[in-house]
Amino acid sequence: MSSDILVESTKMDYSKDRPAAKNPVKVMDLTLRDGHQSLFATRGRTEDMIPVAELMDEVGFWALETWGGATFDTMHRFLNEDPWERIRTLKRYIKKTPFSMLLRAQNLVGYRNYADDVAEAFVDRAAANGMDIFRTFDALNDYRNFETVVKGIKKADKHFQGCICYSMTEPRMGGDVYNLDYYVAKAKELEAMGADSICVKDMAGLMAPYDAFTLFKALKETVKPPLHLHSHFTSGMAPMTHLKAIEAGVDIVDTCMSPYAYRTSHPAVEPMVMALLGTNRDTGFDINLLAQINEIFEKEIVPKYRHLLDDTKMSIIDINVLLHQTPGGMLSNLVNQLREMDALDKIDQVFAELPRVRKDLGQIPLVTPTSQIVGTQTVNNVLFDEDGERYKMITGQVKDLCYGLYGKTAVPINPEVQKKALKGYQRGEKPITCRPAEVLAPELEKAQEEIKDLAKDLDDELLYALYPVTGKRFLKWKYGLEEVPPEVKPRTLEDAKAEKEWLAKAKAGKLVERIEKTIPDMGDNLRKFNVLVDGEYFAVEVEDTGGPPAFSSVTQFPPRPAPAPQAPARVAQPVASKTAPPATVDDGGGTPLIAPMPGMIVGVEKKEGDQVNQGETILILEAMKMENALAAPVSGIIKKINLGVGDHVAKNDILCVIAP
Numbered sequence: 001m002s003s004d005i006l007v008e009s010t011k012m013d014y015s016k017d018r019p020a021a022k023n024p025v026k027v028m029d030l031t032l033r034d035g036h037q038s039l040f041a042t043r044g045r046t047e048d049m050i051p052v053a054e055l056m057d058e059v060g061f062w063a064l065e066t067w068g069g070a071t072f073d074t075m076h077r078f079l080n081e082d083p084w085e086r087i088r089t090l091k092r093y094i095k096k097t098p099f100s101m102l103l104r105a106q107n108l109v110g111y112r113n114y115a116d117d118v119a120e121a122f123v124d125r126a127a128a129n130g131m132d133i134f135r136t137f138d139a140l141n142d143y144r145n146f147e148t149v150v151k152g153i154k155k156a157d158k159h160f161q162g163c164i165c166y167s168m169t170e171p172r173m174g175g176d177v178y179n180l181d182y183y184v185a186k187a188k189e190l191e192a193m194g195a196d197s198i199c200v201k202d203m204a205g206l207m208a209p210y211d212a213f214t215l216f217k218a219l220k221e222t223v224k225p226p227l228h229l230h231s232h233f234t235s236g237m238a239p240m241t242h243l244k245a246i247e248a249g250v251d252i253v254d255t256c257m258s259p260y261a262y263r264t265s266h267p268a269v270e271p272m273v274m275a276l277l278g279t280n281r282d283t284g285f286d287i288n289l290l291a292q293i294n295e296i297f298e299k300e301i302v303p304k305y306r307h308l309l310d311d312t313k314m315s316i317i318d319i320n321v322l323l324h325q326t327p328g329g330m331l332s333n334l335v336n337q338l339r340e341m342d343a344l345d346k347i348d349q350v351f352a353e354l355p356r357v358r359k360d361l362g363q364i365p366l367v368t369p370t371s372q373i374v375g376t377q378t379v380n381n382v383l384f385d386e387d388g389e390r391y392k393m394i395t396g397q398v399k400d401l402c403y404g405l406y407g408k409t410a411v412p413i414n415p416e417v418q419k420k421a422l423k424g425y426q427r428g429e430k431p432i433t434c435r436p437a438e439v440l441a442p443e444l445e446k447a448q449e450e451i452k453d454l455a456k457d458l459d460d461e462l463l464y465a466l467y468p469v470t471g472k473r474f475l476k477w478k479y480g481l482e483e484v485p486p487e488v489k490p491r492t493l494e495d496a497k498a499e500k501e502w503l504a505k506a507k508a509g510k511l512v513e514r515i516e517k518t519i520p521d522m523g524d525n526l527r528k529f530n531v532l533v534d535g536e537y538f539a540v541e542v543e544d545t546g547g548p549p550a551f552s553s554v555t556q557f558p559p560r561p562a563p564a565p566q567a568p569a570r571v572a573q574p575v576a577s578k579t580a581p582p583a584t585v586d587d588g589g590g591t592p593l594i595a596p597m598p599g600m601i602v603g604v605e606k607k608e609g610d611q612v613n614q615g616e617t618i619l620i621l622e623a624m625k626m627e628n629a630l631a632a633p634v635s636g637i638i639k640k641i642n643l644g645v646g647d648h649v650a651k652n653d654i655l656c657v658i659a660p
């Protein structure tokens with residue numbers, strides 16, 4: 001009884017008009033959201049979705065995921081696109097298939113919990129702009145964080161899909177925390193909240209096929225709403241996991257069109273359509289139509305994005321996921337972060353530290369934003385902890401988590417870490433136990449007041465409320481108050497073609513490497529020669545720069561003066577370095593505050609001339625989406641602050657100087 005799948009027909013026109021299956025597997029396509037988010041850093045542009053939009057509407061997908069997740073952030077930050085406009089534009093081409101978005105519950109499409117008034121307005125505007133299905137998840141599976149948005153989804157009469165983030169602490173489903181009982185209990189909670197469907201969200205591709213079978217059998221027997229599986233391919237298991245989940249009775253699965261499938265993305269739709277062909281769970285999809293859509297993707301769209309694909313490895317499977325249960329996206333973040341800090345050699349220490357940090361922080365699932373919170377803190381610990389002192393540089397987000405601002409963790413947070421994190425924490429040193437948003441003061445009116453000169457409607461205001469720095473910059477581009485920088489402009493097919501030709505030349509050995517040399521200033525001894533080599537003419541300039549002459553029997557050259565001693569280079573040392581004390585800069589005295597990592601300044605707490613005590617926060621540096629409070633290395637008076645909010649800094653940049 002391992003399989004309910006029956007082959008009902010062996011002869012059929014597999015492209016269309018074949019007899020409908022009794023219980024077809026429903027499919028949600030993720031190409032236009034999770035597909036390019038997984039493979040192309042969420043850089044997909046609306047103009048590159050339009051060529052396939054009408055055809056994709058014909059396939060018969062249960063829904064198309066078109067919005068949410070990281071799209072809102074990247075669109076306004078990197079693509080100069082109004083995120084709200086994408087929904088409206090795509091709706092003009094896709095009229096039949098419902099749209100789905102990924103909503104991070106009270107985090108909306110950002111990385112922190114927003115106040116209830118912002119959450120209400122956001123859901124209301126997403127629905128009004130055309131969103132139909134709200135796939136909602138909370139990184140901690142704390143469904144108190146669903147309360148506000150679900151009210152809004154229901155009020156707008158839209159589909160509420162509740163997610164359970166799939167997590168594990170053992171190589172297979174089980175253990176003390178994330179076992180079958182845990183998932184069944186979570187599904188019941190969602191059903192009680194009025195979920196129109198329930199999704200198990202396996203963001204790291206950790207779910208093994210036979211665990212999927214056990215899980216979906218149990219869920220099918222326990223709850224009524226349709227069941228949906230979202231499983232990333234990262235580890236390579238997802239197509240097998242899909243099939244076992246289908247055998248166990250899952251109603252809906254997630255796939256991508258094949259050019260956007262596999263690697264850290266999702267299984268492709270086409271092999272699944274063929275695998276189920278003629279069975280009682282046949283999708284009914286027209287394979288010729290899918291092929292037609294793929295051709296457009298391959299020829300017209302993918303060439304513009306290929307350069308974003310990480311294809312440095314031959315394997316499309318990330319073996320580290322199987323070894324460390326680290327989500328693919330998190331892993332690439334960790335690697336990038338270490339590379340930027342010139343510490344890639346510490347990756348093994350990071351892998352060893354990661355489970356310790358996760359356990360200290362309450363064994364939380366690793367999904368946006370908790371994967372970044374745990375990942376960045378792990379890197380901070382590996383780089384900055386000193387013997388005898390752990391958690392030397394705690395990010396603002398870890399402090400928020402310890403305070404309870406993200407919700408209830410799966411197991412209690414390590415009390416020592418919690419106490420250290422909350423020492424001097426602005427909201428208070430005693431953690432909360434209530435629904436997190438209850439302690440958040442309304443934010444919308446304040447944001448509206450701040451942006452009133454730029455924003456023209458509530459959509460603009462929400463963009464600013466969610467992303468104050470980059471949102472404001474986008475609104476300036478949108479209304480022509482600031483020139484749009486070239487790096488946010490689209491890449492054309494011609495750009496891609498030129499690059500391809502260049503690469504082909506390089507591979508054929510027809511590109512000559514130019515060795516970069518600095519040209520010294522030429523002196524009075526410069527002489528010009530006309531030189532012929534093999535019939536080719538060169539103008540050559542030669543300068544005699546001294547040294548013992550070849551023929552010098554008569555004239556004795558005076559000895560060349562010794563070079564003037566060079567000023568010793570000022571080497572800035574990172575404040576938190578294990579080996580070096582804070583460096584002093586010898587321009588009138590003072591101790592520099594040095595950037596311990598590259599990032600963007602998001603807060604300036606002090607101004608020039610302020611008296612500060614050692615340990616007091618001067619600047620907030622955002623690195624890998626986490627905020628780090630940079631404290632005064634010594635007490636004194638701030639002589640100079642070199643930066644403002646929005647400025648990017650490199651590692652070891654001098655951010656300010658404190659005079660004794």
Ligand code: CO
Pocket residue numbers: 034203230232
């Ligand atoms: Co996903």
